[in-house]
Every structure is written in structure tokens, then in C-alpha cells.
Amino acid sequence: MRIGELAANLDLPTETVRFYERRGLLPAPQRAPNGYRRYDHTATRRLRFIRDAQAAGLTLAEIRRIIDLRESGTVPCRHVDELLTTKLAEVKERQRHLAALEAELNHLLQRSRTLDGAACDDGEVCRILAG
Incomplete structure (x- = not known):
């Protein structure tokens, strides 16, 4: 699927998908002969993971560390x-x-x-x- 389809499926702006790619949270996609990004369903799963992790209060740096651990073969x-x-x-x-x-x-x-506000001293602010 193309970036617009991927983003629409997850209700994300396409720029968010590109941002995650630049930050290394989402692997660079394959490119079609015309240069368009082509994503498979693993990108959808990864983006859902990122969204769920953020909902749990994790920062992008923390999410990146989790992804790094998984990609290095560590559970x-x-x-x-x-x-x-x-x-x-x-x-x-x-x-x-x-x-x-x-x-x-x-x-x-x-x-x-x-x-009583009227009783305020001139030297007092409040x-x-x-x-």
C-alpha cells in the first residue's frame, strides 16, 4: 500500500509516517518503480505499536529502544x-x-x-x- 493508504488506515497524517521513518521507528519502505513508497502490513503493525506505546506514556526514545531490542533478537x-x-x-x-x-x-x-476586596491595602497586590 502507498503512504496515503497506510496513514488513512491508522488515521495518521502522512507526515507522521515520514517522521517515524526519519527517526528510525519505522523501517524505510520498498520503493515502487515510480519512486512511491510501498508498505506492507508489518508497517501497519509497527505504527499501531508506536501509537499504543505512546498512549501508555512512552516517549519516542523509549519506543525506539524497545524496537532496537526486538530487532537485535532480544525479547x-x-x-x-x-x-x-x-x-x-x-x-x-x-x-x-x-x-x-x-x-x-x-x-x-x-x-x-x-x-472584602474593598478592604485591600494599597501596598498589597492581592x-x-x-x-
């Missing part, structure tokens, strides 16, 4: 497990930070609703945010 499952474990820990840490931010914002909103 990347242990490496992927370690990556996902790290990603999950990062997500949990971000959730803790976001929960703290949410609590602070709620506190500030409650405070803002009890303050009493809501002044601790």
Missing part, C-alpha cells in the same frame, strides 16, 4: 515492564502533586470568598494570594 518484555513500572510511579507522583495543588486552590477560593 523486550522485561524492559517494557520496567518502563511501565517507572511510568506508573511518575503518574502517582504527579497525582500527589495535583492533589496538593487542588487542596491549595480550594483553600484560596474559600479565602477569596471571605475577603490579599487572596498573600499568605
Whole structure:
């Protein structure tokens, strides 16, 4: 199939397919006599893998490493497990930070609703945010 068909099948822009080729995530395709790229179904599977890996929070560099491991003959499952474990820990840490931010914002909103704006001192910028 040609690049347009491949991209359409996966709802990707053709430029994304070319980008993945340049980054080495997708092998260079065969070329037809007219110079058009010709892809087989392995390209579809690879692009789905890339999309799924990105949905799991993996970076393109991490995805490239997984592909490199597979292409070198190493089963990347242990490496992927370690990556996902790290990603999950990062997500949990971000959730803790976001929960703290949410609590602070709620506190500030409650405070803002009890303050009289007319009572602000000229030297203050905003009493809501002044601790």
C-alpha cells in the first residue's frame, strides 16, 4: 500500500509516517518503480505499536529502544515492564502533586470568598494570594 493508504488506515497524517521513518521507528519502505513508497502490513503493525506505546506514556526514545531490542533478537518484555513500572510511579507522583495543588486552590477560593476586596491595602497586590 502507498503512504496515503497506510496513514488513512491508522488515521495518521502522512507526515507522521515520514517522521517515524526519519527517526528510525519505522523501517524505510520498498520503493515502487515510480519512486512511491510501498508498505506492507508489518508497517501497519509497527505504527499501531508506536501509537499504543505512546498512549501508555512512552516517549519516542523509549519506543525506539524497545524496537532496537526486538530487532537485535532480544525479547523486550522485561524492559517494557520496567518502563511501565517507572511510568506508573511518575503518574502517582504527579497525582500527589495535583492533589496538593487542588487542596491549595480550594483553600484560596474559600479565602477569596471571605475577603472584602474593598478592604485591600494599597501596598498589597492581592490579599487572596498573600499568605
